[in-house]
Amino acid sequence: MRQLLSGNEACAIGAIRAGVRFFAGYPITPSTEIAEYLARELPRVGGTFIQMEDEIGSICCMNGATAAGLKAMTATSGPGFSLMQEGIGYSVMAELPCIIVNVMRGGPATGTPTRTSQADVMQARYGTHGDHPIVALCPWSVRECFDLTVEAVNISERLRIPVIVLMDEIVGHMREVVELPEEVKLWQPAKPKPVREEYYHYDDTNNYDAAIASFGEGYRIHLTGLTHRKDGFPTDEPEIIKWNLDRLRAKIEDNRSWLWDLDYQDLGSETVIVCYGSAARSAMEAKHQVELKTGRRIGILRLRMLWPFPSQRLIGLLRSARRVIVPEMNQGQLYREVERTVNLNVSVVSVQRYDGEMLTPEEIVAAI
Amino acid sequence: MIDITQDRFLNFFRLDERFPHILCPGCGIGTIMGTMVRAFLDLGISQDELCVISGIGCSSRVPGYLDCDTFHTLHGRALPAATGVKLAKPELKVVVIGGDGDIMAIGGNHFIHTARRNLDITVIVVNNFTYGMTGGQYSPTTPTHEKASTAPFGNVERSFDVCFIAKAAGAMFVARSTTFHVAHLKKMIELALNKKGFSVVEVISQCPTFYGRYQGIGDAVKMLEWLKSRSVDVSKVPDPWQVKDRFVIGVLHDQQEVPPYTELYQSVRERARE
Numbered sequence A: 001m002r003q004l005l006s007g008n009e010a011c012a013i014g015a016i017r018a019g020v021r022f023f024a025g026y027p028i029t030p031s032t033e034i035a036e037y038l039a040r041e042l043p044r045v046g047g048t049f050i051q052m053e054d055e056i057g058s059i060c061c062m063n064g065a066t067a068a069g070l071k072a073m074t075a076t077s078g079p080g081f082s083l084m085q086e087g088i089g090y091s092v093m094a095e096l097p098c099i100i101v102n103v104m105r106g107g108p109a110t111g112t113p114t115r116t117s118q119a120d121v122m123q124a125r126y127g128t129h130g131d132h133p134i135v136a137l138c139p140w141s142v143r144e145c146f147d148l149t150v151e152a153v154n155i156s157e158r159l160r161i162p163v164i165v166l167m168d169e170i171v172g173h174m175r176e177v178v179e180l181p182e183e184v185k186l187w188q189p190a191k192p193k194p195v196r197e198e199y200y201h202y203d204d205t206n207n208y209d210a211a212i213a214s215f216g217e218g219y220r221i222h223l224t225g226l227t228h229r230k231d232g233f234p235t236d237e238p239e240i241i242k243w244n245l246d247r248l249r250a251k252i253e254d255n256r257s258w259l260w261d262l263d264y265q266d267l268g269s270e271t272v273i274v275c276y277g278s279a280a281r282s283a284m285e286a287k288h289q290v291e292l293k294t295g296r297r298i299g300i301l302r303l304r305m306l307w308p309f310p311s312q313r314l315i316g317l318l319r320s321a322r323r324v325i326v327p328e329m330n331q332g333q334l335y336r337e338v339e340r341t342v343n344l345n346v347s348v349v350s351v352q353r354y355d356g357e358m359l360t361p362e363e364i365v366a367a368i
Numbered sequence B: 001m002i003d004i005t006q007d008r009f010l011n012f013f014r015l016d017e018r019f020p021h022i023l024c025p026g027c028g029i030g031t032i033m034g035t036m037v038r039a040f041l042d043l044g045i046s047q048d049e050l051c052v053i054s055g056i057g058c059s060s061r062v063p064g065y066l067d068c069d070t071f072h073t074l075h076g077r078a079l080p081a082a083t084g085v086k087l088a089k090p091e092l093k094v095v096v097i098g099g100d101g102d103i104m105a106i107g108g109n110h111f112i113h114t115a116r117r118n119l120d121i122t123v124i125v126v127n128n129f130t131y132g133m134t135g136g137q138y139s140p141t142t143p144t145h146e147k148a149s150t151a152p153f154g155n156v157e158r159s160f161d162v163c164f165i166a167k168a169a170g171a172m173f174v175a176r177s178t179t180f181h182v183a184h185l186k187k188m189i190e191l192a193l194n195k196k197g198f199s200v201v202e203v204i205s206q207c208p209t210f211y212g213r214y215q216g217i218g219d220a221v222k223m224l225e226w227l228k229s230r231s232v233d234v235s236k237v238p239d240p241w242q243v244k245d246r247f248v249i250g251v252l253h254d255q256q257e258v259p260p261y262t263e264l265y266q267s268v269r270e271r272a273r274e
């Protein structure tokens, strides 16, 4: 069925199709339509929507629902995303799979609620305290808001991690005619060992996708945000602290190769645009304009996953590039990642816009 | 021969590796933990249908010792986490335990809103008038003028009455007891657990390590004597909300039940499907 949807709606639909049955959130522009859609649709499928007193409550409530076995999500924007950081750290530490959608607007502080931005790229990576990697996906179209939300749910379930979906105001509010797939593939977690005495909540065999029990299943599990052993109980023994943090890192690092998600065209060209989110739409148009005018091919490499940053893939893919353009609606956040990844003899150009307006194709053409 | 009830009591704890516990000698929290478990046992609450949830603090360490589903969340965030658990699995008995700092300061906003929503959760607020875990700073329940590590010249703030706020925010059941009145405390916890909807038991507890020392009350025994002499039963006072210099113990509020949030939300699901 072809339908006209906004990115926010497509994200909410994707969540329900991926089995999300719990949403806790607090209204904030430009993400509110996700909450509104789920307030209406979740109860229809037997799920639960709750509007909490703030975003700290939202993330903690979502963590609670996740611990009790539901696929859960929340959606917010800059100020709310800042408030959620401690709770996101808890999802990481206790290994609770969940989805945090951040429809980016301008900051810092209240910033520009109704305008677009891609300024939370680094916050998504480094917003929490402590040392741990994170997974963040970044759609550029309405259809991708659906696809990447489903993907986020699958990754979160498989690796038992929070996954961040970084949309931006343009992607969230943009309307496109889309045809959503009839079927989506969902990760099926294994069932935990039936014997309680043999069950370890943080078992590290089987590539971290070990089966997990939830509250109410008779396993008498203990979850804590303290550094813990594989049975979940806290410790401050140095080897176990290290084991715990190595585990959080390895879950993502060891799975980089299948996690990485990017799209590219004409990478043999001398000039390549590395882009993501709504700025990638302008980049695509810029590529066409330059090609039409000069006959010269322009490469494009679009990241659908920003974190973990696909450094090794980029090194290979950008082998023949001499000039790399990184257009972003911030002060060059991913530009630095690209710059430190590519060869020294490649010049990397940051194209920035942070006045709340969309980065135009012309601005990127000028840089090319 | 092992006493059967003692056996069941011990079985409720994670005895193998979690003990000795981290609480100071003479701390009131152990008394509250033991009394709570006796209440669970006497009410026949099974270890497999119970989830005990806390934030951060000395009082919040209790769940880690109990052999049931336990959830040690972030400082102040036990109630939103408990809301998530209760909504996801309404059939679970959900009990929250935490300190006056955890529940009334950093978690104060969640406390009033969880009461307002009437989640079917029992909250045990361990009020030792101080932040024990971080070393005796003043808390929202520290009386005015008293000294604390962060109030070396005396606390200038006014203090919260936990029970009054609970009632005002919409709790169905509110009671107060102390760690001296163990049988009374057990009764209050049982009444709270039996009440459908949001129920609160404030337990005045001794922190000899910090509060007892800062106030010059003395060790645990002196503090228990202090609790005994300062307490008065609710039946003995004309208006429990007006008494300022004593701990009024007993049931302070018990209202006719209204449907808890989970039941109301079930009706939302039915309306949404129509």
Ligand SMILES: Cc1ncc(C[n+]2csc(CCOP(=O)(O)OP(=O)(O)O)c2C)c(N)n1
Pocket: B056, B057, B058, B059, B060, B075, B098, B099, B100, B101, B102, B103, B126, B128, B130, B131, B132, B133, B134, B139
């Ligand atoms: C966000 C955050 N702020 C501060 C702390 C430090 N902290 C740990 S426990 C605590 C207060 C504990 O006091 P209370 O809740 O009254 O419990 P008690 O230790 O007295 O039982 C504080 C401030 C923390 N863990 N997290």
Ligand code: SF4
Pocket: B022, B023, B024, B026, B027, B028, B029, B058, B059, B128, B132, B133, B206, B207, B208, B209, B210
């Ligand atoms: S510091 Fe106070 S509250 Fe904490 S364990 Fe010691 S006596 Fe108890």
